[in-house]
Amino acid sequence: MPFQPVQPEKLSNSVVRQIELLILRGILRPGERLPSERELSERMHVSRPSLREALAELQERGLLTSRAGAGVYVADVLGSAFSDALVQLFSSHDEAVFDYIAFRRDMEGLAAERAAQYGSATDLKVIDTIFNKMEAAHSKRNPAEEAGLDADFHLSIIEASHNVVMLHMMRSMYQLLREGVFYNRRIMFQQRATRGTLLEQHRAINVALQGRDAVGARNAVEAHLNFVDQCLTDKQKSDRNEAVAQQRFDHESSR
Incomplete structure (x- = not known):
């Protein structure tokens, strides 16, 4: 049979998917600053470690960028x-x-x-x-x-x-x-x-x-x-x- 056991999804993957869709749909725009880590974790109801893992993955893929002392921004993907x-x-x-x-x-x-x-x-x-x-x-x-x-x-x-x-x-x-x-x-x-x-x-x-x-x-x-x-x-x-x-x-x- 082709069925596989359902695996619980990591919270960080849910965060990644949500931010991906916001960028894809043009709601989050290039150069836009994301809320602070504390505010974002509260809004999304996830722990800070899960949030950090998601943000790190999105940065590695070039969708987000971190500016020292300024926060995390949507990357200039249009450039x-x-x-x-x-x-x-x-x-x-x-x-x-x-x-x-x-x-x-x-x-x-x-x-x-x-x-x-x-x-x-x-x-x-x-x-x-x-x-x-x-x-x-x-x-x-x-x-x-x-x-x-x-x-x-x-x-x-x-x-x-x-x-x-x-x-x-x-x-x-x-x-x-x-x-x-x-x-x-x-x-x-x-x-x-x-x-x-x-x-x-x-x-x-x-x-x-x-x-x-x-x-x-x-x-x-x-x-x-x-x-x-x-x-x-x-x-x-x-x-x-x-x-x-x-x-x-x-x-x-x-x-």
Whole structure:
């Protein structure tokens, strides 16, 4: 017969599995500090030796990292998504920018559709809360704050799609976007008319999601990223025209 005796599971293995799932589901994020050993053992109802054994195993596997005098943190598991050489290529070629936007349009359109269908009521509350913060930040005219909330808004939609592979893949790509590898997002928020348009586009996405309109949510995301694509195309053309105009001015001034 194929049956085997059931063995009682070590407490440390249960701790490992629980923390693994929190990282896999994106609840614990790269760089996030875990509670103190005392607090964590109390929350999980395990002894400190069992907890230490679990944390040591997770560190050995590269999921957690210990910082002397600072505690235990979730490792930067996203950092391995792209090699340094590839990141340098992305940052130095315009082609990568537009391929990135096209990739986002496909992936985020799908994520928005899934979020409308499968997201829980709490998922949609998170999205709505971030959008409300975007509205509040809009009146402050702070491009850095608006850009940060923009990223949070899109990532909250991906989280609500409940696809862990998509979640970790897109988080790694958003990290590069935050660092300005693909384009400087604050440029998108500097023009008053553009800022207003972007806010209304995010409002349309949010309204569709709150109404669980899967097709409408996907269309709204795709329309938004088409707009971003066009804005960046226009900015590149404007920069090229300015460079030529500057050459003409320099030549006239030297005559």
